[in-house]
Amino acid sequence: MVEHDRRRVLKRTGLATVGATLAAASTSSASAETGTDTTGASTTTTHSAVGADTTVTETAGWPSIGGTPGNNPVVEPAAEPEPPVYVAWEYEHAGPTAIVDDTVYLTTDGEVHALDAADGALEWATHNIGASGTPAVRGDTVLVGGERLTLIDAADGEICCQHDLGYDGALASPVVAGDYAFTVGDGTLFAFDIDPREVAWEFTPTADTDEHEPLYEQPVAVGGGAVVAVSESHAVAFELEDGTKRWRVDDPVGDDEYSRFMEPNPRQTSYPVATDEVVAIGSVDTGDASMWPLGYTTLYDVETGERRVTSERSTFDPGAITDERFYALDSHNVRGYDRDSGEESWDPSSITYRVPSIAVGDGIVYAGLTLDGAGYDPDEDDVPEHYDGVYAFDADTGEIEWSVGTDGIPHIALANETVYASSETLVALRSENDDWHEEEADTADDEGGDESDDTTDEAAGEEESEDTTSEESETDTDNDTGTDTDADTGTDTDADTGTDNETENNSTGSADGNGGTNETADKSTESEADSNDNDNNKDGTPGFTAGAGVLGAGATLEWLRRRAGGGSNASGGTDRRE
Structure with missing residues (x-):
């Protein structure tokens, strides 16, 4: 559990199971070019009459994976907290999140939970419905992938219906744009019309077409009226309205025989990121067995599919697109590239071991990450405060503005002046001077x-x-009586068992946008005693959790042990996972 100031943190650990009745799934057939129904594996492209207006109005907040229909995590200044930042509340469950209005929707252990954004109190929870990946919110409906595409009433958690879409595996995190939710399962792209609750159109690559490879089961990206999905050798854009093919790219950027569009895996999700002008897609040119793949991130024109710019070799996982830069991730780091030239123009000051997610605000790049301990000399003064945590970097210099430690490598979401960080628990990070704090x-x-x-x-x-x-x-x-024998004993003892179980926002193991495997780190056992918890809380540095000293000491011990033990990874640092 994250260490924090007890006087200010409102922790909600209760779990109330809300009963839900499953309605019969309604997946009525649409007319198809090949004459098959909407669940037929042989279907190439199916169409149904949908409205001509394809304008996508984005929902305020962070309504789906990446925060936008294009998965592009670039937020308005109003969404960002101002430092000093503190842990406003913590919820004992973790998982990928969507935030709309004053509610946080969380997928965890096959369930969907709704929390009050003000204090983390549980509003409702479903039973285990086989959910995985990030929820998507559209109006009064929450949609989630996993074993089925499930529609849930946002107000009370009542399950409307579940659609298996003819597929027994895990459907990717849905992306909502306008009236439609898009998801990929069994290599097929489904466009689900939310109001009539039926498949509007779908696309399945078949052996008798050029796109014979199944689509990656990862989130698609929507931008400029197009839906972009990716397979190993092809990136395909479809018209949002009816699924008509707009363009196809079949030459992944790379310079050897292994060149391919980057596939999703437990460590790197690598789904496309789009704006209304361009879409960023990652590619690699190293073998499948490579521990640390190398590749590129390329911007393609959304209207034509023409290649505009490619990053310098290294990063292959699109992160974010702004007017000046595009950001991308590799196995260890996040980098920023000039949007016109593709030259590297930004790099964080910290030496990272892994950065699974980022968001970009007004002059700040937010990242959930873990540090490469072997990259630092523990005797120097430039060792960052936290080993795992949320870091805010200056978007011009890459210098650390602030950081907050977490129990594992966090995935982040950013909305309503709050950073939501999900690792082993979900924490909400807010400014000490914001409206939420005043209300408390x-x-x-x-x-x-x-x-x-x-x-x-x-x-x-x-x-x-x-x-x-x-x-x-x-x-x-x-x-x-003047004596508090319960909460004010004057002694606080913390113990770290030495096992780091990183569950990355997807308890079912789906690699559709938030990872999903448990990684165990060999960390040294440590036990720290705080002889005066209340005094330390009062004197703690604003913007950091009260347990920062414990975490910092543990990280230093780990770095010293690793440096003494030797061993290196492909990037020159010591691999802390064995």
Whole structure:
């Protein structure tokens, strides 16, 4: 559990299971070019009459994976917290999240939970419905992939219906654009019309077409009226309205026989990222067995499919696209490239071991990451504060603006002046000066308001009998002994068992956008005692959790042990996973 200031953190650990009734799935057939129904594996492209208006109005907040229909995690300044930042609340379950209005939707252990964004209180939870990946929210409906495409009432968690779409495996995280939810399963792209609850069109590559390879089961990207999906050798754009093919790219960038579009895997998700002008797609040119693949991120014109710019060799996992730069990830790091030339123009100051997710705000690049401990000299002063955590980097210099430690490598989402970081638990990071904090303070004042008012009235000279005054005094003495033996003992003991179980936002193991495998790190056993917890909380550095000292000491011990033990990875640092 993340260490934090107990006076300010509102932790919600309760889990209420909400019963839900499954309605019969309705997947009515649409007319198809090949004459098969909507679940037939032989279908090439099917069409149904849909509205001509394909304008996509984005939902405010972080309504799906990547925060936008294009999976592009670039947010408005209003979504960002201002430092100093603190842990506002923590929820004991973790998983990929979507945030709309004042609710956080979380997929965990096959279930979907809805939390109050103000304090993390559980509003509702489904039972295990086989859900995996990031939820997507459209109006009053929550959609989630996994064993089936499931539609849930956003208000009370009641399950509307589940659609298997003719596929027994895990459907990718849905991406919502306009009236449609797009997902990939069994190599087929499905366009699901949300209101009538039926498949509007679908595309399945078949042996008698040029696109004979199954599509990667990963989130698609929507931009400029097109839906972009990827297979090993092809990137294909379809018209949002009816699934008509707009363009196809069949030459992944690379310079050897292994060149291919990057496939999803537990470590690197590598789904496309799009704006209304360009779509970023990653490719690699190293063998499947390579521990650390090398590749490129390329921007293609959304309208024509023409290649615009390619990054310098290294990064293969699209991260974000801004007006000036595009960001991409490799096995260890995140880098920024000039949008016109493709030359590297930004690199974080920290030496990272892994960066699974980022978001870009106004002058800040937010990243969930873990450090490469072997890259630092523990005797130097430039060792970052946290081993695993959320880091905010200056978008011009790459210098660290602030960081908050977490229990594992976090995946992040950013909405409503809050960074949501999901590792082994879900934590909400907010500014100490924001409206959320003021509301919590007002609530605390209200809870103690009666006592304060009584004291004020008495001080103002309110007339009471001597007997009543004596009785009140005696009652106060009985109830306030001046000793707190429960929460204020003056001693706080923390123990780290030495096992780091990193569950990366997808408990079912689906590699559709948030990882999903458990990685065990060989960390040294450590036990730290804090002889005065309350004093440390009062004097702690703003913007960091109260357990930062414990985490920092553990990381230093790990680095020293690793440096003494030797061993290196492909990037020159010591591999902390054995």
